[in-house]
Amino acid sequence: MKTKTLVLFKSPLGAPVxxxxxxxxxxxxxxxxxxxxxxxxxxxxLEGLVLCHRLIQALRQLKxxxxxxxxxxxxxxxxxxxxxxxxxxxxxxxxxxxxxxxFGQGSGDSVPVQVSRALFEDLKAHSDLAVDIxxxxxxxxxxxxxxxxxxxxxxxxxxxxxxxxxxxWVHPMAGLFESTLGYNLNLAKIPTLVIETGICLRIHxxxxxxxxxxxxxxxxxxxxxxxxxxPAKYIKAPRxxxxxxxALAMARQSGLFVGQARLGSQVKQGDPLGQMLNPxxxxxxxxxxxxxxxxxxxxxxxxxxxxxxxLARVALDREPEP
Amino acid sequence: xxxxxxxxxxPLGETLSLYKNFWEGPELSETLAIVSGLHxxxxxxxxxxxxxxxxxxxxxxxREPDFKITGNIQIFPVVNLPALSEGNAAWxxxxxxxxxxxxxxxxxxxxxxxxxxxxxxxxxSDYGIILQTAEPHYTDAPHIKMISANLKSLARNLDLRVxxxxxxxxxxxxxxxxxxxxxxxxxxxxxxxxxGVVDPSQSDILFESVLNFMLVTGFLSxxxxxxxxxxxxxxxxxxxxxxxxxxxxxxxPKSKVGNWLNVDQTVGEVVDLYSGEVLETxxxxxxGFLVTLRVHPLVHEQEPVAVLLTRKNKRRFWPFS
Ligand SMILES: [Zn+2]
Numbered sequence: 001m002k003t004k005t006l007v008l009f010k011s012p013l014g015a016p017v018x019x020x021x022x023x024x025x026x027x028x029x030x031x032x033x034x035x036x037x038x039x040x041x042x043x044x045x046l047e048g049l050v051l052c053h054r055l056i057q058a059l060r061q062l063k064x065x066x067x068x069x070x071x072x073x074x075x076x077x078x079x080x081x082x083x084x085x086x087x088x089x090x091x092x093x094x095x096x097x098x099x100x101x102x103f104g105q106g107s108g109d110s111v112p113v114q115v116s117r118a119l120f121e122d123l124k125a126h127s128d129l130a131v132d133i134x135x136x137x138x139x140x141x142x143x144x145x146x147x148x149x150x151x152x153x154x155x156x157x158x159x160x161x162x163x164x165x166x167x168x169w170v171h172p173m174a175g176l177f178e179s180t181l182g183y184n185l186n187l188a189k190i191p192t193l194v195i196e197t198g199i200c201l202r203i204h205x206x207x208x209x210x211x212x213x214x215x216x217x218x219x220x221x222x223x224x225x226x227x228x229x230x231p232a233k234y235i236k237a238p239r240x241x242x243x244x245x246x247a248l249a250m251a252r253q254s255g256l257f258v259g260q261a262r263l264g265s266q267v268k269q270g271d272p273l274g275q276m277l278n279p280x281x282x283x284x285x286x287x288x289x290x291x292x293x294x295x296x297x298x299x300x301x302x303x304x305x306x307x308x309x310x311l312a313r314v315a316l317d318r319e320p321e322p
Numbered sequence: 323x324x325x326x327x328x329x330x331x332x333p334l335g336e337t338l339s340l341y342k343n344f345w346e347g348p349e350l351s352e353t354l355a356i357v358s359g360l361h362x363x364x365x366x367x368x369x370x371x372x373x374x375x376x377x378x379x380x381x382x383x384x385r386e387p388d389f390k391i392t393g394n395i396q397i398f399p400v401v402n403l404p405a406l407s408e409g410n411a412a413w414x415x416x417x418x419x420x421x422x423x424x425x426x427x428x429x430x431x432x433x434x435x436x437x438x439x440x441x442x443x444x445x446x447s448d449y450g451i452i453l454q455t456a457e458p459h460y461t462d463a464p465h466i467k468m469i470s471a472n473l474k475s476l477a478r479n480l481d482l483r484v485x486x487x488x489x490x491x492x493x494x495x496x497x498x499x500x501x502x503x504x505x506x507x508x509x510x511x512x513x514x515x516x517x518g519v520v521d522p523s524q525s526d527i528l529f530e531s532v533l534n535f536m537l538v539t540g541f542l543s544x545x546x547x548x549x550x551x552x553x554x555x556x557x558x559x560x561x562x563x564x565x566x567x568x569x570x571x572x573x574x575p576k577s578k579v580g581n582w583l584n585v586d587q588t589v590g591e592v593v594d595l596y597s598g599e600v601l602e603t604x605x606x607x608x609x610g611f612l613v614t615l616r617v618h619p620l621v622h623e624q625e626p627v628a629v630l631l632t633r634k635n636k637r638r639f640w641p642f643s
Contacts (some may be wrong), residue, residue, distance in 0.1 A: 010570040104492030179492035227374035
């Protein structure tokens, strides 16, 4: 393993802002493919840090015991926004900048943008495929899933099918994706899978296990590693869902949401998901029920909710009647 | 007239409402939308919007008998109300920059629904003006920003000399001005000052600018005052020159926004935080109008500390453009 520093800025107080990557090269000759894993664009999303740690640990070990298993190059960027990771904040502190809204041409010259640019150029120069790992914000808990903008579905869905995630969610393009790393890499013809898993500031070891084995399985499938040791219990075909197969439960009124359903469970339309409470009066404002029959893959964790806030998402077993 | 256009409740059951002020002109008049408070810390615009509302209210009540309201005018002083009540740029509940959340959502998180409501309320307007300041840690000389160079003639109605083209970048699509632009509205941002600070002289400039616009564009009439179209210095985005530090440390400005700087003129110094030693003098690489200057002293290496609008291919739009 080689460590490379791709960004180094001296901060006002002397400590550097440093973005590094760990490189595992092919055993011999040209790599069959070059794959990059990026995490920590949002500094409070820690599931990706654990996943990268597991990958680095396993790959280091593999380099020692079975170096010939490396048929391609693997680049791991374990903390793309180190200032935010050190502060455990979503945004780059001091600038309050969402680094995953700074990609693409003409975004300026601020320090976060300069770091984004350096990261993007490095990824472009050294990747044939990429994986960008995120967790949800502080409001929602997510099952491990791959999110794919429908414009790129043709290339990405077959790749995502080998990741052992619970879901592949193909969703429409929207303006907010235009400045993200994943969209811009895909636009630059570097197929990039965006993982969304868990919730910020917390770690779910079972999701970490699933994604770690999923990523090793995927690296094997795409021919970057020659290993066959994914435990059978982790091998699964993700459920692929399209926009009309996602049913949402939203808060009709503001209040306190107390959930009673379990993320990852199979729910039927009308099953109870929780209650909306008025903490001041003791009233139950609303019995929240499942908006459809299927897999409960998103569930609200921050109980304080404003009307219109998302409470749950269900991946429907059947497409609704038109 | 004050009118509620959005209302919801907090989780504790208190009402949270957004209001606009509006005045109607004769039938078939054009409509002007004025928005401030996209961020909870951009206060010059808030002051200017409040002064405009009082002034228009006085006209409507007959207390300014020489003036007459001759178009539809809507003023939205506050968009990100929770952020304003916290005194932060964004609301800590979602950390979402409201001017990166347009077009918003009809049903969704609160900031998104606030943005959606404001866009819906303004979408039928012919003209839009957003009152802003510089980004956090910077200050701006009063100036106009616009996406389309085609609006140069109309920008002269705003009575501010310096006009800057907004460069396209992907996240611009999430900003109100871009949404307005896409709807075909003639849209401008007026920027002056720094976040978190009210500077009466700057909010006065914003007020006078909008007042002149309303007079010249036909939203107000006056018995003898006509307003005037001003000579305009238009700076295309490619003419902007950003000055970066070489060293990290404390940046101490040695110039002021609004100054014209010659080549090599000093903009500021970077000093070492611990020793006070001068590490670097930041100078103008090119001659230009100092439109933006760093006010927070702590800087990284390669930190932008000033923006100059330079005169390469500069074009002046006066009197026929
Ligand atoms: Zn993220």
